[in-house]
Amino acid sequence: RRSRRGVEPQRLPAAGWTAYDPTLPPVGEGTIHKATFTVKEAQQEVAPGVTQQVWTFNGTVPGTTLHGRVGDTFEITLVNDGSMGHGIDFHAGALAPDEPMRTIQPGESLTYRFTATKAGVWMYHCSTMPMSLHIANGMYGAVVIDPPDLPPVDQEYLLVQGEQYYGPAGAPGNADKIAARTPDAVVFNGYPNQYDRTPLTAKAGQRVRIWVLDAGPNESLAFHVVGAQFDSVWKEGGWLLRCGQAPGQASGACTKPGIGGSQTLDLLASQGGFVELSPPAAGHYSVVNHEMTLAERGAHGVLAVTG
Amino acid sequence: RRSRRGVEPQRLPAAGWTAYDPTLPPVGEGTIHKATFTVKEAQQEVAPGVTQQVWTFNGTVPGTTLHGRVGDTFEITLVNDGSMGHGIDFHAGALAPDEPMRTIQPGESLTYRFTATKAGVWMYHCSTMPMSLHIANGMYGAVVIDPPDLPPVDQEYLLVQGEQYYGPAGAPGNADKIAARTPDAVVFNGYPNQYDRTPLTAKAGQRVRIWVLDAGPNESLAFHVVGAQFDSVWKEGGWLLRCGQAPGQASGACTKPGIGGSQTLDLLASQGGFVELSPPAAGHYSVVNHEMTLAERGAHGVLAVTG
Amino acid sequence: RRSRRGVEPQRLPAAGWTAYDPTLPPVGEGTIHKATFTVKEAQQEVAPGVTQQVWTFNGTVPGTTLHGRVGDTFEITLVNDGSMGHGIDFHAGALAPDEPMRTIQPGESLTYRFTATKAGVWMYHCSTMPMSLHIANGMYGAVVIDPPDLPPVDQEYLLVQGEQYYGPAGAPGNADKIAARTPDAVVFNGYPNQYDRTPLTAKAGQRVRIWVLDAGPNESLAFHVVGAQFDSVWKEGGWLLRCGQAPGQASGACTKPGIGGSQTLDLLASQGGFVELSPPAAGHYSVVNHEMTLAERGAHGVLAVTG
């Protein structure tokens, strides 16, 4: 009988398992970005030794990351190759939900067009009821819209927190556990503890930006990096803390820091932001949800820093 | 046997049911506002098919909303027409709690006088132990104190999140469920999903302000409007984001927006704020606690926008 | 059989019990601060009638508070006088975790040197797995680094929220309850309701600063003072609200307040900040986590104000 907690950190993923790439993909060319989001339902190993039916946008959990600039337009073709109704809701664009967010049946498609007029890390997710189950089963992802004056950094990552509620082997999750808010695992980018095995990387003294989105469906996120302090923090459209760095001055320590630093960014479900840090020396900096029970249930990874 | 979740969205309220008016009432005349708050204990349909004994200020859940300006004085006569001790605590005024917040017995009354020296949306609630039960059973509400330079908007609403923990039919809630933090329903303005039936309304392009208070007693609130983005957000006494709009320039889109936008305002129990948005086109914009299990337990409504 | 909730407010502590001093200790002399942190495992009364084996830094829960200025260096000798491995993680300093945060065995010691380059209230905690248990059992505390321009106040306190998960009498807690996130008690400075018995104190009209840290391991904190309003709030490295007071102007009301006030500061596990308030008159101002079930489980105290 599988334990209620589900995550067994000592157990290994199946042969051939690969981590979800945590690198933020570059901004696409031009100002109009087209993409196809194909809904796929598939058996996947969602944690070491645990196979479930996941529901995905384009086969991965989280789904494809979109990255653009303020003012860019995105034209997404949603194709339902699944066995039940699904839809999509992009927080990144303001529009009347009725048509673009409607549920489409297997074999159908729709075009969802939005202009990203505001910067931030915006959640997208399946818009079909019960949304808690469609999100928990893998139907979520991020749209990153850079603020116009965002300085370049040496390393730029994206971590999306999700939750896993296991049903029997091969099943599409467990709605009772969702209703009880007792996740078996809490994960960054779809798989518990994956960046303990294949860490995020940086060099000592480099400037690192980590975009963070809490996709829920339920839990909060107290985002912390062991051994690091955040000199710049952005949350939901504004700076909470900002290093006085000039644009283009990417590497090394923050030259005009504010007086304070942040140890932890707090997000509730569907919120996002980013933190910036500069690891001072080579070593292993854990990246955690500092709600410790959730870290121990898989919301844990490592930033491996070389000299 | 009633399910643990309690909320059955397909079930209808009893005939004659009316929604709690979500419109923020206007500021009263003058600078001294007098009101009587009568404690009433009564049987009410708190959700479709669920009748409980609610404890109220003036017969509604939430109780009477007060709305004033910085510097206004409120003189509240609290009358206990119930069967047990009750009291009141207004966060909107700073004062020594001992006398004004004391518990009064059935048949007694007291006068609670406070001056609102600071802007915000302030919780009030019964001050009698166990407060978790008195709040869960309906004894909470809001005092809205406008910041002096707050621009007018086209539509101004107030949503107060509460929680329901059902006992047997007609009972005053269930203290064990409160202690276990397993609400049967989470609600805006006292009734699950009520604004799915009688939506908030606006016209496309109008500017809408929604004041939000999380009355708890326990849960957090990730306040989101599907299809909309917040260009202005105020939380606990300060702006998190502010549209560069000149005072008096009420309608339409934000003309000097900041670079960022907010998808979700995070509140813990007893916190409040407001968000501003401008729905771009006609349609149905859901208003939710984006902690999805709580949305599905009733923290859901609709903003219906006409062209 | 002990009830799940554990806290019985009417029960008295054992004879000889003394409260944890909530006063923030003064900044030490000089810019280099040396301290020994000795890990001790001991039987303690953690709540009235409840004795557990606690694991501590220097014998108290929370452990020794450190207080310094931006730029100060701390040199901590960690000595493990316990019966199992322990370590320490100071959020107050940025450094590679590998060596200083390593687990040391009974009888071993290590020196942990960090420079506090950023202001804030920084958590420290045992770095040994399972961290949720080591933290819940008492291995946490605070490092307060003053912002350079922080005005003096009349009373300055520190409250650290912790959680208790009881095992059998004398046992070191209960890991299953931690995993289930069902704390028996939630406490300020290590003991439920202790400041109901030995309140924080102030005089009417004085300016009071309360530093607050949420040590978790899991719960959030909606920090509120009944009868008071916060005119200044600092959280995670920045001001959320700031009274326009000139440095040195310590007593009395905020002379150039912002337009807004805050009723509640929201912290997730591992976050910290401070609030400032000026109680207007003599009386008893409760200090609570406004998540009411947690207040009723011990996250409650009193600020006793004399005329």
Ligand SMILES: [Cu+2]
């Ligand atoms: Cu779906």
Ligand SMILES: [Cu+2]
């Ligand atoms: Cu930590």
Ligand SMILES: [Cu+2]
């Ligand atoms: Cu009452």
Ligand SMILES: [Cu+2]
């Ligand atoms: Cu959403």
Ligand SMILES: [Cu+2]
């Ligand atoms: Cu330890």
Ligand SMILES: [Cu+2]
């Ligand atoms: Cu209160």
Ligand code: NA
């Ligand atoms: Na929870």
Ligand code: NA
């Ligand atoms: Na750290």
Ligand code: NA
């Ligand atoms: Na927050």
Ligand code: NA
């Ligand atoms: Na909770």
Ligand code: NA
């Ligand atoms: Na939206």
Ligand code: NA
């Ligand atoms: Na208060």
Ligand SMILES: [Zn+2]
């Ligand atoms: Zn970018």
Ligand SMILES: [Zn+2]
């Ligand atoms: Zn740490």
Ligand SMILES: [Zn+2]
């Ligand atoms: Zn790990």
Ligand SMILES: [Zn+2]
């Ligand atoms: Zn108003």
